[in-house]
Amino acid sequence: xxxxxxxxxxxxxxxxxxxxxxxxxxxxxxxxxxxxxxxxxxxxxxxxxxxxxxxxxxxxxxxxxxxxxxxxxx
Amino acid sequence: xxxxxxxxxxxxxxxxxxxxxxxxxxxxxxxxxxxxxxxxxxxxxxxxxxxxxxxxxxxxxxxxxxxxxxxxxxxxxxxxxxxxxxxxxxxxxxxxxxxxxxxxxxxxxxxxxxxxxxxxxxxxxxxxxxxxxxxxxxxxxxxxxxxxxxxxxxxxxxxxxxxxxxxxxxxxxxxxxxxxxxxxxxxxxxxxxxxxxxxxxx
Numbered sequence: 001x002x003x004x005x006x007x008x009x010x011x012x013x014x015x016x017x018x019x020x021x022x023x024x025x026x027x028x029x030x031x032x033x034x035x036x037x038x039x040x041x042x043x044x045x046x047x048x049x050x051x052x053x054x055x056x057x058x059x060x061x062x063x064x065x066x067x068x069x070x071x072x073x074x
Numbered sequence: 075x076x077x078x079x080x081x082x083x084x085x086x087x088x089x090x091x092x093x094x095x096x097x098x099x100x101x102x103x104x105x106x107x108x109x110x111x112x113x114x115x116x117x118x119x120x121x122x123x124x125x126x127x128x129x130x131x132x133x134x135x136x137x138x139x140x141x142x143x144x145x146x147x148x149x150x151x152x153x154x155x156x157x158x159x160x161x162x163x164x165x166x167x168x169x170x171x172x173x174x175x176x177x178x179x180x181x182x183x184x185x186x187x188x189x190x191x192x193x194x195x196x197x198x199x200x201x202x203x204x205x206x207x208x209x210x211x212x213x214x215x216x217x218x219x220x221x222x223x224x225x226x227x228x229x230x231x232x233x234x235x236x237x238x239x240x241x242x243x244x245x246x247x248x249x250x251x252x253x254x255x256x257x258x259x260x261x262x263x264x265x266x267x268x269x270x271x272x273x274x275x276x
Contacts, residue, residue, distance in 0.1 A: 022170060025177065031206055032180060039188050039203060042211065045117075046102040051184065058180055061173050068166045 011074050022069045026062040033059050095119050096255045107211075109196065116193040116263065120186055120253035121236035128182040135175050139168065181205050191251045193264060196271075198241060200249050218244040219268040224257040239264070 001009075033055045040048050097103070100117040108114075146153050155164070188203035197216055203209045219241055226237030237257040241249040241264060254260050 018166075018170070025170075025174065028177060028206065032177075032184065035203075035205060035209070036184060039184075039209065042106045042209065043188075043190055043201060044102075044104040047187075051187065055180060055184075058173075058176055061176065065166075065170050065173050068169060072162055072166050074160075074163070 008074075015069070018069045019066070022062070022066040026059070026066050029055075029059045029062040095122055096260075103192070105192065105199065105201075107213075108194075113195050114192055115195060115267070116191075116260075118191040118193075118251070118254055118260065119189050121234055121255045122186075123230065123234045123236065124253050125182065125186055128178070132175055132179050132182075135178070136172075139171065189252075191254065193267065195267075198249065198264065200251065212247075212249065214241065214243045214247065214249060216264075216268045216271045219264065220244055222261045222265045222268075224261040226257060 033052075036048075036052055036055050040052070095118060097117040098115065100114055103114050103117045105114075146155075159167075185203065185205050188201065188209070190199070190201040192199040192201070195216075197213045198219070199211065199213045201209070201211050221242040223240040223242075224237055225240075226232055226235070231237050231253070234255075235257075236253050236255045239251040239254050239257050239260050241251070243249070251260070
């Protein structure tokens with residue numbers, strides 16, 4: 001195996017790991033957002049809307065991370 | 075309708091309540107199982123100082139890449155990661171790293187924020203929220219409360235005046251309110267309200 005092939009293999013493994021992590025992380029963000037909406041039904045406070053907005057921004061950022069990991073060139 | 079017995083500490087607690095951790099007669103709180111005519115007297119959650127641990131960890135994680143970069147550049151030999159990865163890939167790694175820190179911060183914040191202790195004119199409610207795992211809502215009628223114990227253990231809880239309040243009900247059930255601000259006042263109010271509901275004014 002040439003050094004270029006070795007480098008490509010390492011990058012491929014690295015990318016698969018990164019995609020797996022980013023997708024998992026995205027689902028964690030989604031679960032947190034879902035749980036916050038559930039808690040909103042259980043108890044309502046004034047600050048909740050801000051927490052929801054921050055959580056939504058967080059989920060969007062995680063989605064961007066997934067897309068970046070998939071589409072960024074080597 | 076029973077009222078909170080007049081207590082000189084009530085005003086003090088109101089003034090000391092930080093970030094809504096101890097609200098007396100909160101106007102903005104409604105909960106799912108609230109009965110008609112049920113009024114929230116106290117809304118409380120753990121003292122904000124309990125967040126110091128994770129906030130410190132997150133602060134360290136935020137500055138860690140900067141520290142590593144400074145250390146690597148100060149080394150006498152060349153150890154530049156740019157030889158192996160493009161700037162774009164480094165940017166993506168940095169982006170994922172900081173979103174991970176944001177996740178940790180949000181996780182810990184909502185873990186603290188959604189642990190509510192409510193005292194109404196009918197009952198006490200303990201809402202425990204564990205992000206990614208579960209949420210638990212337990213309640214006890216004020217008339218069934220038999221014994222309330224407070225404990226403030228440790229240097230920091232003594233310094234900031236927060237501690238554990240245990241509420242023993244007529245059954246075997248025991249409520250534990252952790253890191254409650256002003257635990258002495260909290261215990262006193264719960265016991266006074268319980269006696270008031272039972273009509274025991276001795």
